[in-house]
Structure formats: structure tokens, C-alpha cells
Amino acid sequence: MPHLNQSVFKISLIGAAGGIGQSLSLLLKSQLPKPEIYDKVELCLFDINKDVLNGVMVDLSHIDTLYITLKLSQDIHDCLHNSDIIIMLAGLPRRPGMTRDDLFHINGTIINDLALNIMKNNPSGSSLKNISIVSNPVNSLVPLMVETFKLYKREDLISKVYGVTILDQLRCNHFTGNMNQNIVIGGHSGDTIVPVIQDNELSDDEKLEIINKIRFGGDEVVKAKKGHGSATLSMAYAGFKIFKQFYSLFTSIETNEIGITLYHEIDSCAITGNVKPAILQNVRFFSIPMVIGKNGIPISFNFEIFKYLMNNEFYAKKLLPTCIEKIIENIETGIEKSKEFYREQ
Numbered sequence: 162m163p164h165l166n167q168s169v170f171k172i173s174l175i176g177a178a179g180g181i182g183q184s185l186s187l188l189l190k191s192q193l194p195k196p197e198i199y200d201k202v203e204l205c206l207f208d209i210n211k212d213v214l215n216g217v218m219v220d221l222s223h224i225d226t227l228y229i230t231l232k233l234s235q236d237i238h239d240c241l242h243n244s245d246i247i248i249m250l251a252g253l254p255r256r257p258g259m260t261r262d263d264l265f266h267i268n269g270t271i272i273n274d275l276a277l278n279i280m281k282n283n284p285s286g287s288s289l290k291n292i293s294i295v296s297n298p299v300n301s302l303v304p305l306m307v308e309t310f311k312l313y314k315r316e317d318l319i320s321k322v323y324g325v326t327i328l329d330q331l332r333c334n335h336f337t338g339n340m341n342q343n344i345v346i347g348g349h350s351g352d353t354i355v356p357v358i359q360d361n362e363l364s365d366d367e368k369l370e371i372i373n374k375i376r377f378g379g380d381e382v383v384k385a386k387k388g389h390g391s392a393t394l395s396m397a398y399a400g401f402k403i404f405k406q407f408y409s410l411f412t413s414i415e416t417n418e419i420g421i422t423l424y425h426e427i428d429s430c431a432i433t434g435n436v437k438p439a440i441l442q443n444v445r446f447f448s449i450p451m452v453i454g455k456n457g458i459p460i461s462f463n464f465e466i467f468k469y470l471m472n473n474e475f476y477a478k479k480l481l482p483t484c485i486e487k488i489i490e491n492i493e494t495g496i497e498k499s500k501e502f503y504r505e506q
């Protein structure tokens with residue numbers, strides 16, 4: 162709950178000096194509306210690249226949304242302490258020829274450190290409501306963080322961890338030329354991305370052509386940037402859509418729940434809603450439409466789309482089994498690594 166005197170809603174951006182970090186900071190500082198149940202918003206920026214971060218901070222500070230203050234954190238503890246939303250953008254982006262899984266070795270270590278620091282700075286009962294992971298590989302980093310919280314018996318944090326997969330939805334809208342008809346579920350890399358194209362006019366081959374454009378949209382950007390990183394601008398725009406929704410959930414009076422599609426643990430026992438389909442029996446994490454309540458935790462998952470998918474051979478026999486095989490492998494990679502880190506600590 163906000164404090165009575167000058168209550169502050171704190172958003173922490175880790176990796177704020179990077180390509181996504183700069184653009185997303187701009188959108189948050191310039192576009193977030195005044196909070197209704199807090200007096201002000203603090204955008205807390207952290208990055209190991211202090212020189213760039215300082216420049217970004219000074220630059221952004223001239224934007225005249227006076228109810229949003231900026232803070233450059235010198236250390237991660239200061240940035241995470243008393244946070245309401247933590248947005249994780251830190252880590253290596255891909256270069257041409259790399260897969261997202263190739264980033265796991267380095268970004269996995271960064272995520273593990275972050276998980277330990279989140280636990281240190283946000284005791285049970287703290288204001289923390291949301292931890293969103295943008296860094297890649299999302300499919301493995303989310304399980305790594307969730308499992309770390311489990312190993313340290315911080316169950317209070319588990320359901321607040323989300324993987325940001327919305328860029329695939331934007332690409333789906335772009336490549337199909339349709340904003341509302343098709344949803345994207347699964348994970349966030351190659352075959353684990355499952356755009357559900359419900360257009361009876363298209364043959365399976367025509368659908369597959371569009372699906373592959375969506376699946377490899379990230380590669381298209383990496384190639385076009387010629388070694389200068391991966392998607393940053395479209396990611397910042399996509400991320401802002403999600404964070405604006407979370408912000409409204411937590412800071413406005415009227416919004417009591419939000420409907421959103423994110424990568425999350427789908428085994429949480431506290432969840433009600435329609436039953437997890439049999440085909441996902443061994444899948445612990447998946448991106449699926451869900452409803453999130455005021456405390457930042459899913460109220461229900463919506464597996465409705467599986468009725469369509471299981472009656473459609475193209476999805477039931479081809480796309481889903483390949484997605485599931487790969488996503489289970491990615492999840493295992495994250496979980497095994499968290500156990501390895503735990504044993505070493």
C-alpha cells in the first residue's frame with residue numbers, strides 16, 4: 162500500500178543504458194499518466210555502464226512530466242530496494258549467426274545474480290508486484306529465476322515473474338496485416354513461437370510462410386543491424402504496451418485486473434480457470450492469455466485457444482509438438498542451471 166506522505170510508485174530498469182533501456186525509459190518518462198493512488202512515480206535506472214547511463218539520465222531529466230522523477234542508482238541494491246516493478250533488460254543481445262540460446266551462458270549468470278539481489282532487497286511483504294524479464298533467452302531465464310526463488314523458499318516471488326513475449330504478437334499483427342484476429346502463444350524463440358493464424362482462406366503452406374516470418378522476425382532485425390545488436394525500438398514499444406497495463410493495474414483506482422499474454426509458470430496451484438490441456442502436461446512455462454489481479458499474480462489462464470488447436474492437424478500434429486519438445490528442453494536448461502548456481506553458493 163502507498164504511504165500517506167508522498168507515496169512513491171517505483172519502477173526499476175536494469176540495463177537502462179542499453180538499446181531497449183534508453184527507448185523504454187523515454188516512453189515511460191514521457192507517456193505514463195499521473196498515478197491515481199500514489200503521489201509520484203520514480204523511474205530508477207541502473208546499468209553497469211555508468212557513463213552512458215549518466216548521459217541518458219540527464220537527457221531524460223528535461224522531460225517535463227514533473228510527477229515522474231528519475232534516479233540513477235549507483236548500485237543494484239539501491240535500485241531494487243522498495244521497488245514496485247522490476248524490468249530486466251540487462252545482458253548481451255545477439256549478433257548475426259547466434260541463437261538466443263547462445264546468450265544463456267552469460268545472461269543466465271546475470272539473471273541468477275539479479276534473483277539473489279531481488280530476494281535480498283525485497284523481503285516477503287515488500288511492495289514488489291512484478292518482475293518482467295525481457296533479456297534473452299526468455300524461455301530459459303524465466304525458469305531459472307523462478308526455480309531460484311523456489312530453492313530459496315521465496316514462494317511469494319514466484320508468481321510475480323513474467324517473460325516478455327509480446328514482440329512476437331506485434332510481428333504477427335504486422336505480417337498478417339490484422340490487429341485482432343490472431344494470437345501468439347508458446348515461447349520466445351524459433352519453433353517455440355506459435356502464431357495461431359485463424360484464416361480459413363489460407364492453405365497450411367501459406368500459413369507456414371507467414372508463421373516463419375513472425376518466428377524469425379528477430380533474426381531479420383539482427384541481420385539488418387549487421388552486428389550492432391538486435392531489436393530495440395520495436396521491443397521498447399512492445400514492452401511499453403505491457404508496462405502501461407501493469408502500471409494502470411497498480412496505480413489506478415478503477416483497474417482491478419488486466420488481460421495480457423506473457424510467459425509464466427502455468428502450474429501454479431492457486432490458479433483457477435479452464436484446465437491445462439493434456440498436450441501441455443509436461444510444460445511448466447508457456448506464454449498464454451491470462452488475467453492478472455491487483456496483487457500482480459495471475460487469477461486465471463485462458464487455454465480456450467487449444468480447442469481450436471487440437472482440432473486442427475497443422476497445429477496439433479506439427480507446430481505444437483515441435484514447440485513443446487523445444488520449450489521443455491529450454492525450461493530444463495534454466496532449471497538445471499539454477500540448481501547448479503544454488504549448489505555453488
Ligand SMILES: NC(=O)c1ccc[n+]([C@@H]2O[C@H](COP(=O)([O-])OP(=O)(O)OC[C@H]3O[C@@H](n4cnc5c(N)ncnc54)[C@H](O)[C@@H]3O)[C@@H](O)[C@H]2O)c1
Pocket residue numbers: 175176177178179180181182207208209210250251252253254255264268271294295296297298299325326327328329349390391392393396
Ligand atoms: N524479449 C524480447 O522480445 C527481446 C527483444 C529484444 C531484445 N531482447 C533481449 O534484451 C536484452 C537487451 O537487449 P539490448 O538490445 O538492450 O542490449 P544492449 O547491449 O543495448 O543493452 C544491454 C545493457 O545491459 C547492460 N548490462 C550488462 N550486464 C549488466 C549487469 N550485470 N547489470 C546491469 N546492466 C548490465 C549493458 O551495459 C547494456 O547497457 C538482450 O538479452 C536481448 O536479447 C529481448
Ligand SMILES: O=C(O)C[C@H](O)C(=O)O
Pocket residue numbers: 254255261297328378379380382383391392
Ligand atoms: O532476436 C533477438 O535476439 C531479440 C529479440 O528476442 C527479438 O525477437 O527481436
